[in-house]
Amino acid sequence: MKIAVLPGDGIGTEIVAEAIRVLNVLDLNFEMETALVGGAAYEAHGHPLPEATLKLAKEADAVLFGAVGDWKYDKLERQFRPEQAILGLRKNLGLFANFRPAICYEQLVGASSLKPELVAGLDILIVRELTGDIYFGQPRGRRTAVDGHFPGAEEAFDTMRYSRPEIERIAHVAFQAARKRDKRVTSVDKANVLETFQFWKDVVTEVGKEYPDVALDHMYVDNAAMQLVKAPKKFDVIVTGNMFGDILSDAAAMLTGSIGMLPSASLNASNQGLYEPSHGSAPDIAGKGIANPLATILSAAMMLRFSLNQTEAADRIESAVKQVLASGLRTSDIWSAGTTKVSTIEMGDAVVAAITKTTTKG
């Protein structure tokens, strides 16, 4: 078994280093190979997703990804911007199903920006379609407007689109996930305005008929954003398109205490997966040694569970994380009075130590 390790930029390198230490202590005998991606790859090879990196990712059984991006690349031609690396990996590997579980650990109830009673016990799953929608629709570009409010003016445009099979397959993923949980799916759309999302709603409804044991309801995305901060525990599984899923998952991150707590798994049809925290390269804190590595460590646990058939090892990582939080250690993003502030590396040390302790106990 081979894991492609792509740390990327900013805090990507800091948090992936901790996840690697956690994987190493489990002694699972995987081969790991590291490659450059994002801005780091652009600097070295002139492209954010070099051929060799893509090849490594395709050949691996799973990819562990950090984050890409930095403000200094924002003026580059789009094809050279770091973000194209993660988009290219998703597209090239066919990683259409993105799982973003938002779980509020008991110890972090007070770290959320919401009232404790709204998030205590929270366990929701966002299933985000990841290879379609306005992110990948063609045509897109710049042109001179021929109509609209300002004919003759410079304008930019993107194309929102979804095909029936694309919606069907992500809907199946969501219903099947719901069967293992509380058997409720909320499909989030904007069918009241966008034809793409009326179609989305129609197709999800059709697929839902194959899952009579799962309750399906539909919600407009603006209301969903509100409900997520009003009564998040009412959700079980949320299924939605690429762009709405991006936005709603960052909002859901704060329900867990911090975006530094939200892992993710992106799977293709053959269960090959890319695992990454839901957050970005955080240039504002990069290099300071204060980033929370837990979203990446928990993404590594998802990798063991979903792609590498190592359920027990995944359980051990997750219970080590809970133990560390119970012992009061916190990176600054989840720190509150009465807890102990630790660095990225100290948090990694603590998870490694908690795993080692359970190993010794046998």
Ligand SMILES: NC(=O)c1ccc[n+]([C@@H]2O[C@H](COP(=O)([O-])OP(=O)(O)OC[C@H]3O[C@@H](n4cnc5c(N)ncnc54)[C@H](O)[C@@H]3O)[C@@H](O)[C@H]2O)c1
């Ligand atoms: N998958 C990815 O690689 C990915 C995802 C999102 C954003 N990005 C890129 O990252 C760059 C920064 O984007 P942004 O600032 O909008 O989003 P971001 O997620 O990087 O950061 C948003 C805020 O959350 C904080 N934060 C994020 N992760 C944290 C962690 N692990 N511990 C503590 N605090 C954390 C940051 O310090 C920042 O204040 C951009 O170039 C963007 O395109 C990449």
Ligand SMILES: CC(C)[C@H](C(=O)O)[C@@H](O)C(=O)O
């Ligand atoms: C960096 C960017 C392309 C990416 C996205 O929009 O999908 C990020 O925000 C994410 O959530 O993984």
Ligand SMILES: [Mg+2]
């Ligand atoms: Mg995002």
